[in-house]
Amino acid sequence: MAELESPIVSLRDVHLTFERPILRGVNFDLAPGTTKVVLGGSGSGKTTILRVILGLLRPEAGSVTVAGRDVVGLSEEELRPVRLDIGMVFQEGALFDSLTVGENVGYRLVEDGELEEQAVRERVQEMLGFVGLEQMAHRMPSELSGGQRRRVAVARALVARPRIMLYDEPTTGLDPITSTQITDLIVKVRDLDGVSSILVTHQLRDAFNVARTFVFKKGEEYVYNVVEDMSTLEGTEFMMLREGVVHFEGSAHELQTSPDPYLREFLS
Numbered sequence: 001m002a003e004l005e006s007p008i009v010s011l012r013d014v015h016l017t018f019e020r021p022i023l024r025g026v027n028f029d030l031a032p033g034t035t036k037v038v039l040g041g042s043g044s045g046k047t048t049i050l051r052v053i054l055g056l057l058r059p060e061a062g063s064v065t066v067a068g069r070d071v072v073g074l075s076e077e078e079l080r081p082v083r084l085d086i087g088m089v090f091q092e093g094a095l096f097d098s099l100t101v102g103e104n105v106g107y108r109l110v111e112d113g114e115l116e117e118q119a120v121r122e123r124v125q126e127m128l129g130f131v132g133l134e135q136m137a138h139r140m141p142s143e144l145s146g147g148q149r150r151r152v153a154v155a156r157a158l159v160a161r162p163r164i165m166l167y168d169e170p171t172t173g174l175d176p177i178t179s180t181q182i183t184d185l186i187v188k189v190r191d192l193d194g195v196s197s198i199l200v201t202h203q204l205r206d207a208f209n210v211a212r213t214f215v216f217k218k219g220e221e222y223v224y225n226v227v228e229d230m231s232t233l234e235g236t237e238f239m240m241l242r243e244g245v246v247h248f249e250g251s252a253h254e255l256q257t258s259p260d261p262y263l264r265e266f267l268s
Contacts, residue, residue, distance in 0.1 A: 014062035024244040033194045037207045040241035046200040055079040087157030091169040095141040102137035105156045127155040147178035165197040183209040211236040211252040
C-alpha cells in the first residue's frame with residue numbers, strides 16, 4: 001500500500017489569545033495540490049490562521065508545520081526561506097501605489113536579488129500573461145479596476161513560484177463577473193501548477209465555484225469544466241470556524257447536506 005503524502009501545512013492544537021481567545025485548539029492539514037476553503041463569521045479566526053502560517057503571529061501553544069518545518073519559535077531570518085515558499089493575496093490587493101504594475105509584480109524578486117534584471121522582467125511578463133494583464137506592466141495601480149488590482153496581486157504572489165498560496169477574502173467588494181475571474185485564477189494556479197492553497201472567504205458562491213471548477217490547457221487555450229454533482233468533487237475541502245474552534249471539516253457535498261443547525265443557518 002502506497003504511503004500517503006505528508007501535509008504541506010499542518011496545525012496541531014493551536015491556541016492564540018489577544019484580549020480574548022482567537023484560536024482554541026485548531027487542528028487541520030492541507031494536502032499537497034489541494035485547496036482548503038476556510039469559512040466562518042466575522043471574528044471567527046479565519047485571517048488569523050493565515051497570519052499564524054506566515055509566522056506573523058505566534059501561538060502560545062501548539063505547532064504550525066509548513067513544508068515539514070515547525071515555524072513556531074523561528075526567528076525572522078529562519079522564517080525567510082519558509083515565506084519564500086508561500087504566496088499571499090491580501091483582501092484589498094495591497095499594491096504599492098508608487099510602483100508600476102510590473103514593479104509591483106517583480107518587487108519580491110528584486111528584493112531577493114538572486115535573478116538578473118532581464119530574468120526578472122521575463123518572469124514578470126510571464127506572470128502578467130498568466131493573469132491576463134500582459135499589456136499592463138507600465139500602468140500605475142491607480143489606473144486599474146478593482147478586479148485588475150486583485151489579478152496583479154495574484155501575479156505578484158506567484159512570481160517566486162511558491163508551493164503554497166494563501167488567499168484572504170480575494171473577491172470581497174467585487175462584482176460577480178469579476179469575482180468569477182478571480183476564482184478561475186485560483187483554480188488555474190491549483191490545477192496547472194499543483195500549488196496548494198488556503199482560501200479564506202465568506203463568499204459562499206465563490207467558495208463553491210473553486211470547488212466545482214477544473215481547468216486544463218489545450219494548446220494555447222485554457223479549458224474550464226464545471227462539475228454540477230457536488231458528491232463527486234475531489235481536491236477541495238471546506239472548514240468552518242466558529243469562535244476560534246473548527247466546527248466542521250469535510251467536502252462540499254458534506255457541507256451542503258449537513259443537518260447541523262449552525263451550518264444550515266450559515267448556508268441559508
